Amino acid sequence: MPTKESPARPGSSVMLQGLKVIGVAIRTEPRIFTGAVVASAVYGAMTVASSWALGWATDNAVLPAFRDGAAGTGTLVVAALLIVGVAVLKAAGIMGRRIMAGIHQYRMQAHSRRAVTRQYLRLPLAWHHRHPTGQLLSNANSDVEAAWAPLAPLPMAVGVVVMLVTAAVAIVLVDPVLAVVGFLIFPAVAVLNLVYQRRLSPLAMRAQQLRAEVSEVAHESFDGALVVKTLGREDAETARFQAKADALRDANVAVGRVRGLFDPMLEALPTLGVLAVLLVGSLRLESGGVAAGDLIQVAYLFTLLAFPIRALGWVLAELPRSVVGWTRVTDVLDATGSMEYGTARLDASGPARVEAEGVSYAYVPGSPVLKDVRFAVAPGRTIALVGPTGAGKSTLTQLLARLIDPGEGVVRVDGVDLREVARGEVSASVALVPQQTFLFDDTVRGNIALGGQEPDERVWAALRLAQADGFVSALPSGLDTRIGERGATLSGGQRQRLALARALVREPRLLILDDATSSVDPQVEKRILYGLRDGAAEATVIVVAYRMATIALADEVVYLEQGVVTDHGTHEQLLARCAGYRDLVTAYEREEAERAALDISEDTDEEVVA
Amino acid sequence: MTAVTDPATGTAAGESSSLRSADRGALETFKQGLRLSPEFRHGLAGTLVLAVLATLGKVVVPIAVQQVIDRGLGSGEPDLPFIRNAVALCALAVVLTALCGYLMNVRLYRSTESGLAALRGKGFRHVHDLSVLTQNTERRGGLVSRVTGDVDQISTFMQWGGLMVIVSAGQLVVATVLMAVYSWQLTLIVWACFLPLVLALPRFQRLVAKAYTKVRERAGDVLAAVSESVVGSAVIRAYGSEDRTAERIDTAVDGMRAAQTRAQKIVGFTFPATELVASITVALVVVAGVWLGVADSITAGRLIAFLFLITLFISPLQTATEVLNEAQNAIAGWRRILGVLDTPADVADPENGETLPRGPISVRFDGVGFAYPGGPPVLHDVSVEIPPRTRVAVVGETGSGKTTFAKLLTRLMDPTSGRILVDGTDLRTVSFSSLRERIVMVPQDGFLFDSTLEDNIRFGRPSATREEITRALTELGLADWLDGLPAGLDSPVGQRGESLSAGERQLVALARAYLADPDLLLLDEATSAVDPATEVRLARALDGVTRGRTAVSIAHRLSTAQAADEVLVFEHGRIVQRGPHAVLVEQPGVYADLYASWTTATTVH
Numbered sequence A: 001m002p003t004k005e006s007p008a009r010p011g012s013s014v015m016l017q018g019l020k021v022i023g024v025a026i027r028t029e030p031r032i033f034t035g036a037v038v039a040s041a042v043y044g045a046m047t048v049a050s051s052w053a054l055g056w057a058t059d060n061a062v063l064p065a066f067r068d069g070a071a072g073t074g075t076l077v078v079a080a081l082l083i084v085g086v087a088v089l090k091a092a093g094i095m096g097r098r099i100m101a102g103i104h105q106y107r108m109q110a111h112s113r114r115a116v117t118r119q120y121l122r123l124p125l126a127w128h129h130r131h132p133t134g135q136l137l138s139n140a141n142s143d144v145e146a147a148w149a150p151l152a153p154l155p156m157a158v159g160v161v162v163m164l165v166t167a168a169v170a171i172v173l174v175d176p177v178l179a180v181v182g183f184l185i186f187p188a189v190a191v192l193n194l195v196y197q198r199r200l201s202p203l204a205m206r207a208q209q210l211r212a213e214v215s216e217v218a219h220e221s222f223d224g225a226l227v228v229k230t231l232g233r234e235d236a237e238t239a240r241f242q243a244k245a246d247a248l249r250d251a252n253v254a255v256g257r258v259r260g261l262f263d264p265m266l267e268a269l270p271t272l273g274v275l276a277v278l279l280v281g282s283l284r285l286e287s288g289g290v291a292a293g294d295l296i297q298v299a300y301l302f303t304l305l306a307f308p309i310r311a312l313g314w315v316l317a318e319l320p321r322s323v324v325g326w327t328r329v330t331d332v333l334d335a336t337g338s339m340e341y342g343t344a345r346l347d348a349s350g351p352a353r354v355e356a357e358g359v360s361y362a363y364v365p366g367s368p369v370l371k372d373v374r375f376a377v378a379p380g381r382t383i384a385l386v387g388p389t390g391a392g393k394s395t396l397t398q399l400l401a402r403l404i405d406p407g408e409g410v411v412r413v414d415g416v417d418l419r420e421v422a423r424g425e426v427s428a429s430v431a432l433v434p435q436q437t438f439l440f441d442d443t444v445r446g447n448i449a450l451g452g453q454e455p456d457e458r459v460w461a462a463l464r465l466a467q468a469d470g471f472v473s474a475l476p477s478g479l480d481t482r483i484g485e486r487g488a489t490l491s492g493g494q495r496q497r498l499a500l501a502r503a504l505v506r507e508p509r510l511l512i513l514d515d516a517t518s519s520v521d522p523q524v525e526k527r528i529l530y531g532l533r534d535g536a537a538e539a540t541v542i543v544v545a546y547r548m549a550t551i552a553l554a555d556e557v558v559y560l561e562q563g564v565v566t567d568h569g570t571h572e573q574l575l576a577r578c579a580g581y582r583d584l585v586t587a588y589e590r591e592e593a594e595r596a597a598l599d600i601s602e603d604t605d606e607e608v609v610a
Numbered sequence B: 001m002t003a004v005t006d007p008a009t010g011t012a013a014g015e016s017s018s019l020r021s022a023d024r025g026a027l028e029t030f031k032q033g034l035r036l037s038p039e040f041r042h043g044l045a046g047t048l049v050l051a052v053l054a055t056l057g058k059v060v061v062p063i064a065v066q067q068v069i070d071r072g073l074g075s076g077e078p079d080l081p082f083i084r085n086a087v088a089l090c091a092l093a094v095v096l097t098a099l100c101g102y103l104m105n106v107r108l109y110r111s112t113e114s115g116l117a118a119l120r121g122k123g124f125r126h127v128h129d130l131s132v133l134t135q136n137t138e139r140r141g142g143l144v145s146r147v148t149g150d151v152d153q154i155s156t157f158m159q160w161g162g163l164m165v166i167v168s169a170g171q172l173v174v175a176t177v178l179m180a181v182y183s184w185q186l187t188l189i190v191w192a193c194f195l196p197l198v199l200a201l202p203r204f205q206r207l208v209a210k211a212y213t214k215v216r217e218r219a220g221d222v223l224a225a226v227s228e229s230v231v232g233s234a235v236i237r238a239y240g241s242e243d244r245t246a247e248r249i250d251t252a253v254d255g256m257r258a259a260q261t262r263a264q265k266i267v268g269f270t271f272p273a274t275e276l277v278a279s280i281t282v283a284l285v286v287v288a289g290v291w292l293g294v295a296d297s298i299t300a301g302r303l304i305a306f307l308f309l310i311t312l313f314i315s316p317l318q319t320a321t322e323v324l325n326e327a328q329n330a331i332a333g334w335r336r337i338l339g340v341l342d343t344p345a346d347v348a349d350p351e352n353g354e355t356l357p358r359g360p361i362s363v364r365f366d367g368v369g370f371a372y373p374g375g376p377p378v379l380h381d382v383s384v385e386i387p388p389r390t391r392v393a394v395v396g397e398t399g400s401g402k403t404t405f406a407k408l409l410t411r412l413m414d415p416t417s418g419r420i421l422v423d424g425t426d427l428r429t430v431s432f433s434s435l436r437e438r439i440v441m442v443p444q445d446g447f448l449f450d451s452t453l454e455d456n457i458r459f460g461r462p463s464a465t466r467e468e469i470t471r472a473l474t475e476l477g478l479a480d481w482l483d484g485l486p487a488g489l490d491s492p493v494g495q496r497g498e499s500l501s502a503g504e505r506q507l508v509a510l511a512r513a514y515l516a517d518p519d520l521l522l523l524d525e526a527t528s529a530v531d532p533a534t535e536v537r538l539a540r541a542l543d544g545v546t547r548g549r550t551a552v553s554i555a556h557r558l559s560t561a562q563a564a565d566e567v568l569v570f571e572h573g574r575i576v577q578r579g580p581h582a583v584l585v586e587q588p589g590v591y592a593d594l595y596a597s598w599t600t601a602t603t604v605h
Ligand SMILES: Nc1ncnc2c1ncn2[C@@H]1O[C@H](COP(=O)(O)OP(=O)(O)O)[C@@H](O)[C@H]1O
Pocket: A129, A363, A364, A369, A387, A388, A389, A390, A391, A392, A393, A394, A395, A396, B494, B498, B499, B500, B501, B502, B503, B504
C-alpha cells in the first residue's frame, strides 16, 4: 500500500517544529490563549503573594501577639482575610487557567477534525483508494489529539517562563554571584529537557505508530468478525492482535524507561539548585558579599520554582507526539489532486446523452483495468453493461458518475466533458447505485433523502418503485426507523432496495445500476425492472447485469472483456456474433441442458444396471 | 489527558449497545480491574519499597532544607560548617531519591504495560467470543476503542496515579505526625478543616466521572461520523451529499467539544477547592495559634514551623485530587473493558463440548423458531432434516429468513425455541473447534483482510501450502482468473478486499472456505456478484468435490436449485415447500412462481 505519509520527520528540530505547532494554536485562538496565560500569571503572582501574606501575618499579627501577650483582634482579622483573599485569587487563577487551556485545546481539536474531514469529503475517490481506512480514522482522531496535547500544560509553562525571568531579575538584584548559580541551574534544566526530548522522541513516535497499528488490527478483525467466527479462527486472530499489543507494550516500556530516568532528574534539579545556592551562599556569607536574609530570599525563590518549572517539562514531553500528529494531519490537509470542477451546468431536461471516448483507467500505474473504452448512449436508451467478473464494469460506472476521472480519454454527458461541470451538478443529474451497498447509521428517510427535503410522498414513491415499501412500512417506526451501522438489521436484499430507492427518489436523468439487484429474489427483481421500464422513462439507464431479465429490458448491450469493449449492439446481434457474450449469458441454459442430458444418461445407466 | 490516542477512541451508541455497562461502583470496578491483571502485582513489593523510599526522600528533603536554612542562617550568626555538611547530606538524599524514583518508574512501566497488553488481548478475544448479534449492537469503532483507547486510559493512572496515592498517603501521615508533635490542638483544626473536603471528594468524583463518560460517548459519535465519511466515500460523492455529511460530522465534533468543555469546567471548579480550604485552614491556624500562644501553650517559633508543615500537608492532598481525575479516567476505561468481559458470550463454546468425528454429516432442525432481540419472530417452527451427502438449495423472497436459517445452522446464533441437531447431537453441546471444522459458511459479503490473496485463502486452513492453495483454485476452475492477476497469489487485495472487484472478492471467500474442507459447506448467496459463466463453472466444480459431502446453498439464481437434491422454499420465516426441483415446479405455489420469473429472466423471448 503506497502511502507517502511520512510517519515522522525525526531529527534535530522536533523542538522547533513543536514550537511551530504551538504557534499555530496560539495564532488560531489568541484570545483564549491570552486569557489562560493571564490566569496562569495570576496564579504565579498569587503563589508568591501567599507567602508574602503569611509573612505579613507573622510579622504584624503573630509575633506582636506573642511579644505583647495579647492578640490584637483587628490585625488578626486582617491577616486572616488577607490569607484567604490571596487564596481566592490564586484559586481563580488555577480555575481560569485550567478551563481556558481546556477550551483552547478542545477548540483546536474541533478545528482540526473539521478541517481533516472536510478534506476527506473534498479529495477524490482515487485518493481514498490509496489510503487505508484505519489510517484516515486515526488522522482525524488520535493524530489530532496528539497534535494539540501540549496545549493543556502550555499556559502554565508560559507562566513559568515569566516567573523564571522575574526570579532571575530578582536574584541578580540580590547578588550577581548567586545569580550565576541560578543561571547554571535554569539552563541545566533546559538542556536536560532537550536531551530528554531527543532521546524520547523516536521512541514516542514508534509507540504512537504501534498504537495506530494495534487499532488497525482490532478494527479489521472486528470488521471481519463473521469470517473469523465461521472459520473458527479466533485463536489465530487473538495471537495476531496480541503480537501487536506486545510490541506496543515493549515500545511503551522503552518510553517509560526514558521517562522514568529523566523525570526524577528534572524533579531533583531545582532542589539541587537550592542546595547549590546554600553552598555558594555560605561562601558569600563568609566573604560578606551577601546578608543571611538575602540568601534566605534567594533560596526561597528556588523552592518556589521547583514545582512549576516541571510544567515546562510537561509541554516538552508532549512535543514529539504533537509533531508526529501534526505532521500527519497536515499531510491530509496539504493533500492535493483534488477533483477540479468547471463551470458548465447540466441543466437540460429529459434523459441525458452519455459518451465515453478513448477512456482508460488504472488503479495501479502500468496495469490499466480499462483500455480505450468508447461508446455512446442516446438519450432515453437503456444500456446493459455485461462482462465477466473483474472486466472493469464497476470501474466504468464510477467513471460515468465521475467518482473518478479517466487516466486518458473523456466522459461526456450531454456533450460536456464531466471535468468541466460545476461542483454538485453531476450528482444532481446522475445517480449511481454502487455494487456494494452502503447505508448510513440513520433513519430510512435519512438514508433515502440524504439530507434533501423530499416530501414523504416522493420517498414512498421511490420505495414503491424499488419494491421496498412493503418491508419499510412493516418496520416499527416506518420511515423514521433507525437502521444500525451499515444497515446491520436489514437483510441483504432489503439493504439493496433502500440503496435503489435512494437513487430513484432523485429522479436522475442518468441512472446507473451496478448489479444493484444481485441480492433480490427473481420475482421482486422482475417487478423492480418492469417498474423502472414503465415508470422511469425520463432517464437514460445504464445497468450492469448478468441476468437475462435485466438484459432483456435493455435496448442495447455493451460487452466488456478485460477492460476492453469487445462488442456493442442489440442482444440478438451480440448473441449471434460475440462468443464471449454468448457463453456468459447462456451459461444457465447450457447448464440446464447438460444436466438434462446427464440425467437421461444416468437414468439409462440405472436401467442398464437394473 | 482526557481522551487518548487511537483511530478508534470512543464509545459507541450507548442506547443500543447490549454490552454490559458495568453498573458497579467505582471502588468495585477498580478492584475488579486490578484482579483482572495479575501482572500489575508483579514485583509490587520491590516497587512499593522504592516508592516508600522515594516518598521519604520527597518529604524529608524539603524539611531538611528548611531546617538547614532555619538553623544555619535564621538564628543570628550563620553556622557555615553545619550548612556545608547538611548540604552535602541533602544532596546525597536528593540523588538517592531520584535513583529510587527511576527504579520505581521502570518497574512500574514494565508491570503495568504487561498487564495492559494482556488486558487488551483478553478483551479482544472476548469480543470475538460474543455472538454476532451482540457484536452488532455496538459500532465497530466502539468495540475497537474498548481494547485500545479505553485501555490506554488506565495506563496513566497505573503508572503515575496509583503510586501517587501511596506516596501522597505517606506524605499525609508523615506531615500529620510532625504537626501533632508541634501542637495537637492545631493539628485537630487542620483535620477538622480538611475532613469535609475529603468527604466531599467522592461526590465530586461522581460528577467528574459522569462528565467523562459523556466525553467518551461523544468521542464515539465523532468516530462514527468520521468513519462514515471515509467508508462511505463513494456513496457520498455519488449523491453529492458532502454537505450533509459535513453537517453530521460538525454536530458530532461540537457535541464532543461541548462535553469536553463541560468536564473540564467541572474539574476546573473542583480542583482549586483544596487551595481554598488550605488557606482557610492557615488563617484559622494563625488565629487559633495566636489565641493558644496568648494562653501560653505554643511558642512563636513552633507556630511558624507549624505553618510550614501545613504546606507539606496540602501538596499531597492536591496531588490526590489530580490523581482522582486520573482515577476517573481509569475507572471509565476499566468500566468499558469490563463491560466487554462481563458480557456473557451468549452463544458460547460449551465446556467439555463434544468433538464429533469427521465424515458425512446430517442436520436436523426440530421445531426451530427465532426472533432477533426485541423483534418479531422471523422463523417459525422450522423442522427439516438434511441427510448426509445431500445438496440442498434454499430459496425464497428476500427477508424470508434464509440467512437467519444459515446463521442458526452454523450456530452464530441459538434458536429461541426448538433445537438443531448435527449427527443427532444438539448443536449447543458441540465444541466450537469441532463445529467450525465441520460446518463452514460463506456469508453474503465476503470480507477479506488487508493482505495478499494467498494469505486470505490460507485463512481457511493455516497449515495449507502454496501448492495446496493453487490446487484449490484450480479445482474450483479459477486457474485462468488467477493467471490473469498481475501478481498472482501475491496480489494485495486492499482493505476489506476493496482492490478486487466485488465478484472477485466472492471468489476468494469461496476458495477460502473450500480450502477449509468442511463436511458441510453453506453458501449464502456466495456467488451473487459473479458472472453466470464463472458461477456455473464454480457450481460444477463444487458439485464434483462436494459429492459425498453435504452442501447447503442459498441463492436467487435458481440454477442452483435445479442442480440440488432438495429445495427448501422459505416464505415469511416458514418452510412452505420442499422437495426436488422437478417435483416442485409441477406444483402450483411459491416455487413455481419463482421459477417462472427466473425462466423469463434467463431466456429472452
Ligand atoms: N481499488 C482498486 N485498486 C486496485 N485494483 C482494483 C480496485 N478496484 C478494482 N480493481 C481491479 O480492477 C479490475 C476491474 O474491477 P471492477 O471494475 O470492479 O470489475 P467488475 O465490476 O467488472 O467485476 C479488477 O481486476 C480489480 O481487481
